[in-house]
Amino acid sequence: MNWKTLARxxxxxAGLAAFGAQAxxxxxxxxxxxxxxxxxxxxxxxxxxVFKSGPDVTxxxxxxxxxxxxxxxxxxxxxxxxxxxxxxxxxxxxxxxxNFCTTTVSNEKDCMACHAGYGWQDKSFDFSREDNVDxxxxxxxxxxxxxxxxxxxxxxxxxKEFPAGSGKFVEAVDLATVAQKVAMPxxxxxxxxxxxxxxxxxxxxxxxxxxxxxxxxxxxxHMDAAxxxxxxxxxxxxxxxxxxxxxxxxxxxxxxxxxxxxxxxxEPAACQACHGDKPHHENPLLMDRLNVHTDKLACQTCHVPQxxxxxxxxxxxxxxxxxxxxxxxxxxIVVKDSAGRxxxxxxxxxxxxxxxxxxxxxxxxxxxxxxxxxxxxxxxGVVEINRPEGKPGDPGARIWPFKVxxxxxxxxxxxKNLLVVHTAGEDHTALWHNFDWxxxxxxxxxxxxxxxxxxxxxxxxxxxxxxxxxxxxxxxxVTCAQCHTGEGRLAGVGGVWLPGQHRNxxxxxxxxxxxxxxxxxxxxxxxxxxCVLCRRKKGTNPQ
Amino acid sequence: MSTNRIFLYKRYERFWHWSQAALVIFMLITGFExxxxxxxxxxxxxxxxxxxxxxxxxxLWAFTIFWQxxxxxxxxxxxxxxxxxxxxxxYILGIFKDxxxxxxxxxxxxxxxxxRLAYLALLAFVSPIxxxxxxxxxxxxxxxxxGVDAWLSLEAVxxxxxxxxxxxxxxxxxxxYLTTTGHTPFAHIKTMITGWExxxxx
Amino acid sequence: xxxxxxxxxxxxxxxxxxxxxxxxxxxxxETVSPxxxxxxxxxxxxxxxxxxxxxxxxxxxxxxxxxxxxGVSVLPVIAIEACSPKYSGxxxxxxxxxxxxxxxxCKISVYKKxxxxxxxxxxxxxxxxxxxxxxxxxxxxxxxADQKKFLEFDPTKPAPALILPKAGGEGGGGGAAAxxx
Numbered sequence: 001m002n003w004k005t006l007a008r009x010x011x012x013x014a015g016l017a018a019f020g021a022q023a024x025x026x027x028x029x030x031x032x033x034x035x036x037x038x039x040x041x042x043x044x045x046x047x048x049x050v051f052k053s054g055p056d057v058t059x060x061x062x063x064x065x066x067x068x069x070x071x072x073x074x075x076x077x078x079x080x081x082x083x084x085x086x087x088x089x090x091x092x093x094x095x096x097x098x099n100f101c102t103t104t105v106s107n108e109k110d111c112m113a114c115h116a117g118y119g120w121q122d123k124s125f126d127f128s129r130e131d132n133v134d135x136x137x138x139x140x141x142x143x144x145x146x147x148x149x150x151x152x153x154x155x156x157x158x159x160k161e162f163p164a165g166s167g168k169f170v171e172a173v174d175l176a177t178v179a180q181k182v183a184m185p186x187x188x189x190x191x192x193x194x195x196x197x198x199x200x201x202x203x204x205x206x207x208x209x210x211x212x213x214x215x216x217x218x219x220x221x222h223m224d225a226a227x228x229x230x231x232x233x234x235x236x237x238x239x240x241x242x243x244x245x246x247x248x249x250x251x252x253x254x255x256x257x258x259x260x261x262x263x264x265x266x267e268p269a270a271c272q273a274c275h276g277d278k279p280h281h282e283n284p285l286l287m288d289r290l291n292v293h294t295d296k297l298a299c300q301t302c303h304v305p306q307x308x309x310x311x312x313x314x315x316x317x318x319x320x321x322x323x324x325x326x327x328x329x330x331x332x333i334v335v336k337d338s339a340g341r342x343x344x345x346x347x348x349x350x351x352x353x354x355x356x357x358x359x360x361x362x363x364x365x366x367x368x369x370x371x372x373x374x375x376x377x378x379x380x381g382v383v384e385i386n387r388p389e390g391k392p393g394d395p396g397a398r399i400w401p402f403k404v405x406x407x408x409x410x411x412x413x414x415x416k417n418l419l420v421v422h423t424a425g426e427d428h429t430a431l432w433h434n435f436d437w438x439x440x441x442x443x444x445x446x447x448x449x450x451x452x453x454x455x456x457x458x459x460x461x462x463x464x465x466x467x468x469x470x471x472x473x474x475x476x477x478v479t480c481a482q483c484h485t486g487e488g489r490l491a492g493v494g495g496v497w498l499p500g501q502h503r504n505x506x507x508x509x510x511x512x513x514x515x516x517x518x519x520x521x522x523x524x525x526x527x528x529x530x531c532v533l534c535r536r537k538k539g540t541n542p543q
Numbered sequence: 544m545s546t547n548r549i550f551l552y553k554r555y556e557r558f559w560h561w562s563q564a565a566l567v568i569f570m571l572i573t574g575f576e577x578x579x580x581x582x583x584x585x586x587x588x589x590x591x592x593x594x595x596x597x598x599x600x601x602x603l604w605a606f607t608i609f610w611q612x613x614x615x616x617x618x619x620x621x622x623x624x625x626x627x628x629x630x631x632x633x634y635i636l637g638i639f640k641d642x643x644x645x646x647x648x649x650x651x652x653x654x655x656x657x658x659r660l661a662y663l664a665l666l667a668f669v670s671p672i673x674x675x676x677x678x679x680x681x682x683x684x685x686x687x688x689x690g691v692d693a694w695l696s697l698e699a700v701x702x703x704x705x706x707x708x709x710x711x712x713x714x715x716x717x718x719x720y721l722t723t724t725g726h727t728p729f730a731h732i733k734t735m736i737t738g739w740e741x742x743x744x745x
Numbered sequence: 746x747x748x749x750x751x752x753x754x755x756x757x758x759x760x761x762x763x764x765x766x767x768x769x770x771x772x773x774x775e776t777v778s779p780x781x782x783x784x785x786x787x788x789x790x791x792x793x794x795x796x797x798x799x800x801x802x803x804x805x806x807x808x809x810x811x812x813x814x815x816g817v818s819v820l821p822v823i824a825i826e827a828c829s830p831k832y833s834g835x836x837x838x839x840x841x842x843x844x845x846x847x848x849x850x851c852k853i854s855v856y857k858k859x860x861x862x863x864x865x866x867x868x869x870x871x872x873x874x875x876x877x878x879x880x881x882x883x884x885x886x887x888x889x890a891d892q893k894k895f896l897e898f899d900p901t902k903p904a905p906a907l908i909l910p911k912a913g914g915e916g917g918g919g920g921a922a923a924x925x926x
Contacts, residue, residue, distance in 0.1 A: 355821065
């Protein structure tokens with residue numbers, strides 16, 4: 001190649017570059033940027049007005065989205081009720097006791113801050129009124145739409161101090177602006193309730209907290225704000241407001257190939273819906289060694305190595321038995337732990353929190369046995385408020401990671417059932433107002449329509465929460481050796497043979513004994529040979 | 544006293560022996576780590592390496608079986624009971640008195656009767672245990688395809704494999720010791736390296 | 746004779762290998778903490794402040810943060826930095842030991858491992874001291890004694906609050922730290 005050729009090549013390259021730089025603008029470039037969505041709600045006359053209340057906004061929404069409220073009313077976001085298809089048992093937040101604030105009954109005004117509706121403060125709530133459906137809690141894109149405990153699900157209409165006496169104020173919601181800027185639900189929308197279950201950031205789930213609003217890849221590969229940035233509904237693929245992937249209809253042991261997104265799938269939130277049940281690509285010589293784990297383990301068991309992987313942490317236990325204990329001056333106190341999380345509250349008792357927690361592992365077939373209101377318990381042992389079912393080795397079950405939240409709560413030592421406690425409210429029987437257990441239990445049980453012997457004590461309880469979010473990058477999954485070792489993570493789970501952990505004591509003892517005897521035999525045989533050899537040398541040597 | 548050199552082990556035979564020895568030792572090391580006896584490579588690497596070594600050994604065996612039958616060398620492993628008692632007496636007593644080895648190696652008969660029995664046991668008993676269980680262990684993901692998942696358990700396969708491993712480890716120690724029973728401690732090893740046996744005649 | 750030399754050489758090699766294998770572990774000490782990472786840190790911080798001898802908090806380090814920023818999930822580590830001009834002064838004044846500023850401020854690391862337990866890692870100041878002459882050895886003896894006090898926990902006392910460094914990276918200890926430790 002001579003210099004002329006080189007020069008020609010250079011000229012050609014320069015020409016190409018210039019052409020690229022001065023490309024003729026396309027038609028699209030001259031137009032404004034592509035809008036998000038096809039309807040700008042800010043331009044709708046129906047929304048350019050003053051809204052006095054939440055239901056006011058809902059009526060405006062329903063003028064166009066005529067069937068939306070009716071769709072929402074079919075969801076448990078609205079009913080807080082689930083019927084167990086097998087037993088007919090009435091489940092759902094409305095009917096269950098949990099291990100945190102215990103029950104919604106008689107405490108609706110507080111609890112319903114997370115109801116997708118307006119005005120549920122007692123049994124008289126009208127579940128058929130469409131304008132009681134709260135559209136904005138899921139569709140607000142401004143982050144200003146706040147619903148506080150005590151308002152029975154209504155947003156903040158007047159600026160107010162919250163928590164009372166804290167000196168912090170929550171601004172009144174500008175309903176018109178929020179209505180004009182509605183959008184598809186983001187992680188923050190779902191998170192406004194699901195990140196704050198049991199009354200505080202990260203308290204309940206352990207794999208859901210406010211760090212997932214804008215997580216890094218290390219925290220969740222799918223929600224990684226700088227990467228895939230999945231919203232909740234990317235997996236919980238919602239059609240007609242019906243949100244799939246509830247704990248109550250758990251896809252515990254899905255198998256088979258992935259379903260293309262867009263094609264109907266009854267369990268779109270299961271990992272396998274996108275990844276299939278053979279997601280690992282390994283050297284073929286290793287014979288699908290990782291993929292074979294999927295018939296025993298849930299994906300999450302390896303790929304969520306710890307939950308609450310941030311400074312927010314999660315609550316490990318809640319002991320109600322110390323509630324109503326006052327501070328040194330006879331006044332209710334709040335004590336925080338080293339990380340600033342709640343450790344004691346005269347209203348609620350003792351708490352223990354931590355971060356980066358290793359799950360507990362159990363076989364789980366997707367079915368959960370719940371303790372419902374009034375159900376008999378055995379106070380001698382730990383009361384399992386919900387028990388994940390599934391036997392070791394059951395082909396319909398997998399080993400799942402759980403957050404097990406432990407605690408103590410009030411029960412009736414004579415009738416042997418857990419008690420409904422009226423905690424929230426301003427009346428004189430509310431526990432958080434008057435610190436009087438018998439009065440609070442009396443009102444609670446009466447509201448629930450259940451008998452009470454008049455006695456109360458505290459019983460150890462636990463509640464299991466399947467861990468499924470906070471999926472770590474693949475390189476940070478649980479390592480092989482963390483299970484395949486003497487006291488590994490899966491020790492005692494049963495139903496699996498784990499090389500490196502399980503062994504047969506008799507075979508091992510006998511094996512090593514035979515090896516040892518063989519070595520000993522060779523040593524003796526060799527020793528004699530050496531001795532004989534030495535003596536013979538000495539004998540033949542004239543000196 | 545005079546020495547007589549005979550050519551005992553052909554080049555492929557020696558290659559086979561030493562590469563197999565290396566693989567078996569390596570698989571014992573990695574295998575017992577997978578078993579949980581100690582920690583060296585870490586479980587995952589140990590399992591990877593063990594698997595790759597297994598494939599390598601399978602290929603080596605494929606070539607070796609071909610070689611054994613094309614060369615007729617497989618006859619070396621036909622067992623015989625003739626002179627077995629003499630061999631046993633030699634190892635128990637004669638060897639200490641510097642008595643002559645009752646078996647004289649020739650290129651047609653490389654192994655003494657006791658060796659033949661031992662190698663046959665290795666081939667007919669220990670190998671099937673290790674390979675049989677090992678192949679099922681390795682193919683665990685395909686048990687449903689093979690139709691064995693209903694009646695075979697990983698526990699049974701793993702334990703069988705462990706039993707085989709203990710047998711192999713025992714064989715290894717005894718075998719290594721017996722290599723020192725030549726006319727000098729390293730004579731047999733030298734023969735296995737060079738192929739030439741230097742027979743000592745009294 | 747040859748056997749003797751071979752023996753000595755082999756012995757020497759084995760010793761070097763043995764030292765090489767264990768030296769790293771000798772330099773550092775690790776104990777299990779019964780508390781959470783944050784509570785362990787907070788208790789150590791308060792112990793440092795109560796230790797006297799000029800000890801003050803210098804700051805907290807979160808070495809996992811840049812790792813997480815790279816998209817890697819890693820268990821938590823918080824390193825407490827503490828310093829006492831009473832001990833660092835003489836070492837820094839001596840030209841022959843100034844390089845030991847590399848080890849300043851004193852660090853105590855609190856971290857979780859994949860077994861779920863919380864560990865406290867400290868430098869074996871006593872051993873390091875012995876390597877660098879009498880001045881350092883004597884100073885380090887005091888540091889060792891104080892460091893022991895940092896790790897004495899009274900579980901009957903309630904968990905103290907974490908002392909977070911003020912903006913600018915300075916220790917939250919005030920006092921001596923503000924004095925430019």
